[in-house]
Amino acid sequence: MYRSNTPYISFQYKTQDYLNLNLSTNSDETTFRIAVDIFIDRVRSRFLDQIHILATDCDRNGFSIMALECLLVETFAQFYDGIDDTVGVSKTKYVDFLTSNLHCFPSRTAAIRFYSDIRCGILHQAQSKPRSALTFNKTTAIEFANSFLMVSVDRFVEEMDTYFHNYCHDLQNPNNVLLRSNFIQKMDYI
Template sequence: MYEGKIYIAPNYTLSHCKDVFFNLSASSTPEKWAEALDIFQDRMNARFFNGIEILSQYGEGEHWEHNLSFSIIALNCLLIETLQQFYDGLESTPPGQNGRAFSKFFRLSKHFDFSPDIASVFYKNVRNGILHQSETKGHIALSFSVFAPMVEITNGWVVFNVKRVSDALVNEFMDYIQRLRDPNEKELRSNFVTKMRSIVNKADDQDISTNRNRL
């Protein structure tokens, strides 16, 4: 909330987004979809990509010794789960289904070449470790290199290259945007609309509650 208004994205108010997303369908005009995707990109940049870029830039050059891979991978994990919710048209990941959501994301993404075992290790030891213990679990290491592969196993350790993961997620997101511009992607579009409407509805409920408390 800023100056008494709720924003769905930094440059878009709740009232504006209600008008956009409750009048959006899979068959809406390219102009309506362009506006919807501008809002979506503004939201995702503010919540994920801008922060990842700032942290990544700080961890390079003269500040290379300040390894911010942990903070970046935490944002990566949030982003993966968020994107899968959009893909499936879910308000939230169903209880007990987080592991399946991550497995599905890695299996279907062309930007991640994770075997099922590596995908499971990432979910259990990186995502769950960060969420529940604020640290990775098991023999997991994080690197940040333009030269190393996305994942490698060495001396009993599984090393995830956070830069490679971040770059893959940028490409994943841009592919998603392009697919949403395609009117033939009806299911993907419908799921996107469902997810965005759930976000707007939740914000609207908060707005109503806030205004009621002011009376």
């Protein structure tokens, strides 16, 4: 995003603010904390704040919420794996991320169905596919039975919020060298 001909990496931070950090896995904790703050501001200001506004009426806004959440899943997968994009490996990376990092998926089959029926359905056809549905106010985010996938939008938002919080917390640990290295790879690409 550009404001006054200046590129911004997030709402509050200019791209140059991040570049000036010269971030590496050996950066001191203050420098790394600033980088994580930039990431948090980027995700919150561009996506999570809007999701939470829409979530005040999940029944009306479920498809819009899930479109944003599906976008974030792919983005979080790229940060987690330290890859620039998922061209050619989107399905694999997406499903791997869902099954490894979101604890609401009962099986890999359910995650594959989420990818095809929810992610691809909403992002490519503006609909969920016939073997799936969006709902809200369920006890779990994902229900998968008799080959039918039910996604509780409000619970899925909670799952993603928890993941985001835990990921940002884990980035603060200097012993998480691979996580930090992957984070830097993606941030540098951005």
